[in-house]
Amino acid sequence: MTTRRDFLRGCLAGSAAAATAVLPETACARDTLQRPPEALGLLYDATLCVGCQACVAACKRVNENPAEFTTVDHLWDTPLDTSGHTFNLIKMYRHGTMATKDAEENGFSFMKTSCMHCADPSCVSACPVSAMTKNPLTGIVGYDPDACIGCRYCVAACPFGIPKYQYDSPTGKIGKCELCRHRHQDGHYSACAEVCPTGATLFGRTDDLLAEAKRRLSLKPGEWTTIPRGRLRHAGEKALAGGEDGKGEKHRHGWRDEPDQSYQAQLGNYLQHVYGETEYGGTQVLKLSAVNFQKVGLPDLPPKSSAATSETIQHTLYGGLVMPIVVLAGLTWVARRNVVPEADEEKGGQP
């Protein structure tokens, strides 16, 4: 006869067996992925932002997104948050009298909200198909609506709340910033950086952008310095002559030729931190701010990505089908313990 005590003891033994089977597997935990060396990204400097929203308008234009109305008059495009039809938005931190820009007390500050293009994106990790992908060269987190099954795991997975589903459509897609990758072939870079009047949003290689951000942090607040606008050029970059790329137009390393737009400006009173340098293994979009990053809507994230954690657990459990085998073995053992052979039953039944 199997007693309750025996059953519990069996369960304990089963789980102990499972645990010992798991332990050696943790050695092959997945590390947080790092940015590819040629990763592209943006640098957003909140102290340079003037809140004109030219980037919001340009993003809508190039991604062919409709206006979203939240006021009764339906006059202006006034989305309250990023959505399936708004990939980029300037939000505003408000405190007290809002008298001073970039002040935490009685001040206000702008903050750009768009995809951070994580080095180790949760949305890509969570995607059960290959709709969310990270380009191995540019690091751009792209979306393929043809592969998407509409499960919206990416919506739930993102720590920044970026991928958004088009709930208004019966054939909805996910909407998110893809750094204007559809315009790269024409030599255009991200529209938000292209139109930014003050260089608050700057496009370039993330390594270069990080160096530029650190240069700004190393200078004194209020100091005059050269601020690049549009696209930050790579140090070794040279102009390609017209026609070299077969497009007839003068391009620079595949990018359309533009006059140098850098200008002199006074630096803001930055917090000594480049948001996105280490968060989640680093993001390709970096941010500078004078107001606490958590207060402007950027979560405090560890250097380890949750994709690394979840994939370590998942791959450990399912690695070499260890967990299913262990669980099956445990179940079989428990089942066998509970099965009384017919002969024994007859014997036991009629003593």
Add this chain to the structure above:
Amino acid sequence: MAKQNLIALEEDDRIAAAAARLSMDRREFLQFCAALATTLGLPQGADAAVAEAVATKKRPSVIWLHFQECTGCTESILRAEHPTLEKLILDVISLDYHETLFAAAGHQVEAARRTAMAENKGQYILVVEGAIPTRDNGIYCKIGGKTAIELLTECAADAAAVIAIGSCASWGGMPSTDPNPTGARGVDKILGKPVVTIPGCPPNPYNFLSTVVHFLTFGKLPEVDHLGRPKFAYSRLIHENCERRAHFDAGRFAMEFGDEGHRKGHCLYKLGCKGPETYANCSVIMFGDAGAGTWPVACGHPCIGCTEQGVGFSKPIHTVAKLKNIEPSAFLPRISEEKGIGATLGSAAVLAAVAGAAAGAGAMAAKNLGLSHKAEEMEKAKREDSKATESTEV
């Protein structure tokens, strides 16, 4: 007269006389007065007061001094068209001393100045055009053997009001540009008291004229800001009313002279337009009086910020301006925007009632289902019973 209605003034003989004096017809004259009142931002009825004042009051005596300048301010006023300002200078005001416009010269003209000052003691308006050199006792500008400082202090002593016209007189302007070899300074620094300033290089003649007519009509100068600039003209940034502002907000910029954006009339901010840091009304009443679409920005050249000390003549023309109007917009969403409202007590109660009713209805339906089944069974049994009895009877 004290009439508050411009139309009522149309029949007035004095208005007719004033119009004839200015070689305008009556309607044109009244329109001009209304335009002045509008430029000043005065309320309804003020147009009539302006017309009345111009028609009836004694023309104020004006003494106009020239120092370190290019005479551009005078030239600008001479080229005004509504009506021709030389008529206004000669007929609306009594211009008693003006070096550019005077036919007389030498001792004759200095005598005219002294006479006008004596006759209108404490009542004349002193207009200063040009900066005042202060280095080496001001020897870099002398008129009639007197330095600019001496002449200015002498004329300002008995003036009813002092108006500094142009950026040079207002804050030093171009002559005061670093390294400022003559020590050029604005009128207020020499007199040691605030004066009305009409900065610009040159300023719009109507800003000057409106100030004078305000003085004529109300006996006092218009309201000014901390730099002595009349608020009706200098309280807003050029950027605020700029015809190209929509392009700025949409991120459409001219990147180079002659490029696609420039040809399409896009915003000139990236070419160094100083509109976002320059207080003036050029974007509203244009620059000078040269007609519509002729102010610098409309012509395709960035504003150089000529009215603004520290911007005009000191910041390089193509250096990017610092935006002075960065204000918290009411349109921008909060960092985390509340969407909808939580459940109110009423809505929760309604929801609970609906749920309760549904549960009750369900329970009742289930009960009835049982009952009907029981009833059916009983009926069946009854029928079978009766059948059985029937069969036994048979």
